[in-house]
């Protein structure tokens with residue numbers, strides 16, 4: 001059975017609007033691109049994020065065949 005692994009960043013780790021930013025000290029941050037056009041979104045969300053109205057999956061949808 002396949003088990004699900006959640007990204008430590010939560011859903012930002014799979015969101016099309018997230019851009020990973022690395023600091024000079026090696027810290028990794030998730031920058032939310034939606035914050036540039038919508039003030040409801042913060043530039044650097046507090047991680048992990050588990051719910052967000054702007055979330056859009058960057059992963060391809062799985063195709064299921066029903067016979």
Ligand code: SF4
Pocket residue numbers: 011012015016017018019031032033034041045049052053054055056
């Ligand atoms: S839209 Fe939400 S889930 Fe996507 S990067 Fe921004 S804060 Fe994270």
